[in-house]
Amino acid sequence: MAQEIERKFLISGDGWRSNVQSSSRLQQGYLSTSAKATVRVRIYDDREAVLTLKGKPEGIARAEFEYAIPLEDARELMEMARPNVIEKRRYKVPFEAHTWEVDVFEGHHAGLILAEVEMASTDEHVHLPDWLGREVSDDDRYANASLSRNPGIPS
Template identity: 55%
Template sequence: MPSEIERKFLVTADTWRDGSPGVRISQGYLSQDPERTVRVRIGGKNAWLTIKGQTQGITRAEYEYAIPVAEARELLEMCLPSVIDKTRHKVPHADHIWEIDVFHGANEGLIVAEVELADASISPILPPWVGAEVSDDSRYFNSCLAAEPFTTW
């Protein structure tokens, strides 16, 4: 079973910025059941449909499929209660590529760094621009941010 092992941190400084524009992402949820989410995402000129299982620690099942962008746009119209708008930057640090999401719209002001790991026992070297770990705080799951945006906390 394909899985995602991911740790998530709040970003506390802008020293990660290198001037690159990143990739603007729109993503919405067709299902937000805690045991399974179904997400549609458009990033740049590509689109995906992703099914994720329930989180067990920092691991969960993940199935992802490329889909036509036109179909993704139609599916985003079905997503409730809202669509996430963010810019993703990929930043290398030590032996990992960190994905930094700068949120816009209803989640403006939130910046989160995620690192995917090959094994849950791996402890990556943390960059100086990350702060508190929020891997276990469901408020920071994108599916939860679609339902309860950061600006409403």
């Protein structure tokens, strides 16, 4: 089974910016969110798109299935997802053995910056950069699906 294992943190400073490898603008809309599964459409830089199905989280792991879809289909699905759409710029930031994804949110969530790291196993050791703040892996308020339903920055 396809699986996503990730930890998520708030950012505490701009130290990550000096190591940015690349960035993309993401628009993602949530077609369905429930206790069992989430269905999301995502458009990267208005050039490519994916449809993602995510299972119920079990700690920092959950099932994840992702499929490339035609951009025109993604645009139509994005309209169906409104108003549950978020926009952000994602930066790839290498640090030691991992590449972190730093999301700088726009629109209703402007000012929110989160960093995520994907791991191969739930017990994999990850060196944490000093620009990380509080871990929010288990705080559902910072899940993108939750953010899409709740404008503003969680407090």
